[in-house]
Amino acid sequence: MPIIKVEGLSKVFGKNVKDSLKLLDQGMKKEEILKQTGDTVGVNRASFEVEQGEVFVIMGLSGSGKSTLVRLINRLIEPTEGSVFVDGENLATMNKEDLRRVRREKLSMVFQRFALFPFRTILENAEFGLEIQGMDKEKRSAKAKESLELVGLGNYINQLPGQLSGGMQQRVGLARALANDPEVLLMDEAFSALDPLIRKDMQDELLDLQQKMQKTIIFITHDLDEALRIGDRIALMKDGSIVQIGTPEEILVSPANDYVERFVEDVDRSKVLTAEHIMKRPETVNIEKHGPRVALERMREEGISSIYVIDNNRNLKGYVTADDASAARKKEIRDLNEILKTDTPTVDRDKPMHDIFEIIHNTPVPVAVVEDGKLLGIIVRGAVIAALVGEGEVNENA
């Protein structure tokens, strides 16, 4: 049984709800309905199921109804129509008391701007959900501490939220949600307010936590990269309707319509392209056959200032520079081993280009792409930049 099942869920904001619903039935668009009735369609007949342990991402542009949809799931917003089953119980029709019980026991929410209580310490914030349930002080402290440790904030329990950085504050938000030991985590753009590096860390951490605890997560984002990184399945919303639900693969490979396709086109190329897409055939010398003289000759021919050194089995040994080679030739040195440099920058063939960019920035020689110690190719700085702006030759067949 799916843990969350949403059926024909709609929300119309405004005064002429009945008329608007009728117009929706007739297939009218959000914009036209706004003109005709003055109502705003928040969510239009959303239906989907989420399995236990799944990370379900809801994605869409601003105003597409993501926040409304996630708030319909815990009924912070009253649905106009439709049902939300959590563990088989219909939230949409239940009374206030049952609703509170479900919110306390099964659903926890993490907010975009953290929504921490500024006058409560970190520990007291994390305790909030348990305190609401009436758990005694000692027990709830222990539980809250546990979940703060889980997110790496065990040492900050007596601080106030204002004393913490954004990333840390959101960890508190996460700890507060986890302290309840809910079945489902609802996260509304939980990482959108964080800067990119911290955001990536938090994504990784969330995935780690999810692995450990097997929580079901409904994650809202407007960022396709984020969706692709963390989603088991992704639902794409437009104007209140869900236009496609699928795995990241499915969304990328077979977008359901133009809207999805345009969304997908925006994926940052640097994260989709990997090392093998932009590497080129390397110039090399063989350490078992060649000496400094040959190395120097090759470099001169190619107009390069360093060259990679391999052995008979194409195992990467290191590189030599033109300066060293020419000095060695003068001193009549025959063996490349004597001038071999081994601080070679290497990457795997499936390293995302995004990461290569950082490496290549700090090294004077091209980056070597290796597999099992064998040299596959090299990447020069120009190729990375060209690919980033989307015009370099990319090895389509790779």
Add this chain to the structure above:
Amino acid sequence: MLDFIPQIPIADWISRLTDWITDVFAFLFNPIKNQFGDFMEWFAETLALIPPIIVIIIVAVVAFFITGKKFGLAVFSIVGLWLIYNQGAWEELMSTFALVLIASLLSVIIGVPIGILMSKSKIAETIITPILDFMQTMPAFVYLIPAVAFFSIGMVPGIFASLIFATPPTVRFTNLGIRQVSEELVEASEAFGSTGSQKLFKVELPMAKSTIMAGINQTVMLSLSMVVIASMIGAPGLGRDVLSSLQRAQVGTGFVAGMGIVILAIIIDRFTQNLNKSN
């Protein structure tokens, strides 16, 4: 052409209404007048019984701590209170203080719940807001008249008039403070399954606290001004000195009494403000 109907007897109506209320609610007003009046007198006398030096020390010490261990307010309190003592107005000071304290306390007890109600209900807000405007813009003296009708003269009508005049800021600021609590925090408390009262006491009131305190500060200052005016209907205290100097055209004594009021006002104002900050 403006005389198409004769003068509407509004004044008459209000008089009759007041008479009617006085009659009908006499069973309520009389015990309040007597018992509460006795209590107030006892309270003011008890305050006056405390040796002034002890009062001054206590005030100074508290001032020192609530201002974050600074000497300014403490020194001012010592000098100011001593000066009042020196001018022989200590007993009047204690009476005025007792009146202000009780009047503001009642204003807060009444005002905060009304403010909460307003913040929770659009209808309540729509009804109460114009009433508050009315209460605050009506010249303060006007309240003395029904106050006397209901409670005759003395401390009790003074407190009654002060309640009407000084409660609005607390109501307004409570309403404002709660409405200002960020949507996300309210959502957070609801999402974790708070009941209405949990939401109010664990999130909304703590978040609104400094705004409410600002309202209470205003209420206290207004009740001080009202309590002074209430000397016209026989409320004891510094105001009575001002009034009698006015009647006898004694500039000097009038100034001394007025200065006492200013000193008290400054001390009370700084105290309520700092209470807000230090928490």
